[in-house]
Amino acid sequence: MKLLSSSQMRSLDESAITQHRIPSMELMENAGRALADVAATSRPSRAAVVCGRGNNGGDGLVAARYLIGMGIDVAVLILASPQELSPDARANWERLVRISTRVFPCTDASYLSSHASILAEADLIVDAIFGTGLRDEVKGISLHAIEMINAMKGRKSRVVSADIPSGLSSDTGMPLGGSVVADDTVTFALPKLGLCLGRGLEYCGNIHVVDIGIPPEEAEKIPSKYSLIVGDDVRRSFLPRRMNSHKGTFGHVAIFAGSRAKIGAGYLSSRAALRSGSGLVTYAMPESAFAFFDSNYSEVMCEPLPDNGKAFFCHESLDKALHLAQDKSAVAIGPAIGTEEATRAFLNAFVRDLKTSLVIDADGLNLLDLSSLRMRGAATVLTPHPGEMARLTKSDTGLVNANRTQAAISLAASCGAIVVLKGMGTVVAAPDGRCAINRTGNSGMASAGMGDALTGIILSLLGQGLDPFDAACAGVFVHGMAGDFAASEIGERALITSDLIKNLPRVFSSIETHSHSRGIELDP
Incomplete structure (x- = not known):
């Protein structure tokens, strides 16, 4: 709107x-x-x-x-x-x-x-x-x-x-x-x-x-280059789910996440992607971290990558990572991968050489060399919070927050990526100057793992074939609405990411079957 x-x-x-x-x-x-x-x-x-x-x-x-x-x-x-x-x-x-x-x-x-x-x-x-x-x-x-x-x-x-x-x-x-x-x-x-x-x-x-x-x-x-994300627009961006579909129809996505004793972020992204409609989800992690893998979450496939015993992504991980990613509908990288120098080299080589649509979040943003994005031939979505945005743009958090829309628009234009600047009133900016603002969400979402869930939701929608800007807009709206639904049940104070993910089915059902939009009322 x-x-x-x-x-x-x-x-x-x-x-x-x-x-x-x-x-x-x-x-x-x-x-x-x-x-x-x-x-x-x-x-x-x-x-x-x-x-x-x-x-x-x-x-x-x-x-x-x-x-x-x-x-x-x-x-x-x-x-x-x-x-x-x-x-x-x-x-x-x-x-x-x-x-x-x-x-x-x-x-x-x-x-x-x-x-x-x-x-x-x-x-x-x-x-x-x-x-x-x-x-x-x-x-x-x-x-x-x-x-x-x-x-x-x-x-x-x-x-x-x-x-x-x-x-x-x-x-x-x-x-x-x-x-x-x-x-x-x-x-x-x-x-x-x-x-x-x-x-x-x-x-x-x-x-x-x-x-x-x-x-x-x-x-x-x-x-107007500015828009407000509303449920009716989100629903129109969803692709139909036809009767003769199979799991491949809805995309096979891969999430490269985790490091020693920090594999929970990848789980949250994977679960959110599954609950957002992906047909198949693969969670790729360093092989030395595989011992922490929870086999009880049976819908998620896990792929250990060589790590030379380091329990973080490194040069030895690259060939298998690119091979694994090459046939995927979309890929995400970054949650809890750590900030080791070897991981920095791995990440930027992976970003440059990958020819698949990519979501970069969390540690991936802290390690990213923006010049790597200019060599890509596929869509990229960046999901920084204000601190990560300040590091990416060599600015400071105060300046980013003082003009959030302009910060997102400028970065999107300069690096050719969709930028999702998280926070109250999440901003989604495209390289062509379009800028959308989201009003769903609440203070209960100021909790660990919420960004990992957002990564999984956007990844899933991107992998299902949505336009990258539409996938990002729909993703932040759905994410915030799931947080709002969870808060309506248990309040904001004790809300955690698992509560949000649990509410994703209800959110998608609500969007697809109702004309109203949480966060804004379209009154006759």
Whole structure:
């Protein structure tokens, strides 16, 4: 699903109004009604609607009217005099005051503070102060209102923002002086960049994308290199599983992982690959580590490679490794292989000479010479966390985290690989500039082995024939959703990677049989 900048959203609105003759008041009516519908799902008894002077405030005024119609006790705080409202917002103010006496224009902070009890008594607060047009730093009465709203969050009030949390830049996701921290954000027509960049992931809560009547063909015309990964797109990327299929149909993948007493990472990758639909999975490890192999996991085939008694991959491992990998549908390398110099030489020779699609993770990234990738004739997927990304790009973790999307896009362009920058809001970047952002997942996934499972999932999808960018996008979405399903059962605190893998069948079933997407709601 496309992510739009503020200027792109403005162009989309203008095309609907000028080319399709849709009145701006109709768009505002649709937006406000959808906002009210989402806000009302928590069945509030009292609502406070805080409106700015622009069209975002107008959306809030419409929402207030619909909430009143639902029998909810509604009070409205407008941060301007009626004369200062935009034309459409003024028209909706006039409609609202005909049916409610609890509409309070607040032109200074002290008068707003005198109505603090309205917020304190509400179990629903609708934030409609600023929309996507905000450019300047928030100050004065608007900043005071934002601070008052945030002070109520976590008591008993659910905070629902109109289009984007007020004060958050719709292009960067960074607060402009201060920002509402919402429980839910009802965004109109298409999601905005700022909901998924910067602090947007923390501040917007659950995203609800609602239709406000803009013709879909107009949205299709707008180019955007940024997208939000949603379940419908993931499902469309899956290849069909036909009745006459056999295990070879769904790919034979190989995972090169492990070193002395560290073979668990390869197990997790192998199990995740099997649970993601691979027909066959081979786990290749140094032969001196084979003594630790768990034969109880019978679906995984194990292939020991020569290691000259060192229990890590080395020059002696290379010929057999390349022979083993040459006929595989896709290959992964890196989990727990260690960082010995002999392993570094092995890894870079393997990467250069392998002609099969390849996922590189963990220690593989720490040993990788990026020049090795330029000699490859097949797709490569890199899956760094911010620390590994900093080492790959000779940067530091702070700079990587300061602009995650640009870091991933730059590395993908420079080395010709798909880059999966892990963390909150995992970023998937392609060499051609495409960039997708994922919203599934939770804090319980900050646990050992989660990256190994992600490697196995992406490897499996790549081996089944998905386009490399699609395999990476689907992989991070599925991985996060499995973590969310596991957390819904046992909570986040005690969640481990095995819990996530156990939930993969449920995730794939859910994606393939439902039109909803965890992490974002596509509301009618």
